[in-house]
Amino acid sequence: MPMSVETLRRHLIDAFPDAEIAIEDLAGDGDHYRARIVSNAFAGLARVRQHQLVYAALKGQMGGALHALALETSAPSDKG
Template sequence: MAMDGEEIERRIKAALPDAEVIMVDLAGDGDHWGARVTSAAFAGKSRVQQHKLVYAAIGPTVGGDLHALALQTFLPA
């Protein structure tokens, strides 16, 4: 079963409470998601480290319940 976008957002916000998360269903199938995540927690971290923080928040479901996630990370303006 595919992972719901609201569940992905909930997990990200649980790990990064200040995060602003915008979810987009890229294929309309609930299985391929795009996420734009903005958080101060990304300060001083490389893009890879930022993405690892988000993937850790989502958990081991990437590749299983969550087939694909196109991730963009940003620092607050």
């Protein structure tokens, strides 16, 4: 069963309460999303570690309920 935008957003807000989050459903199927997340939690972390934190926030649903997630992550100081 696909993951709704609301469920995806809820997972991300729970993990990154300070975040600015923008989510786009890329295929209209609830299975392929792009998420842009700006959070202080990412400050000083390598991009790979930032993405690992996002995957952890999804609680094992990546690859199951959520097939594909294109990520753009940054700290507020990195915004351009």
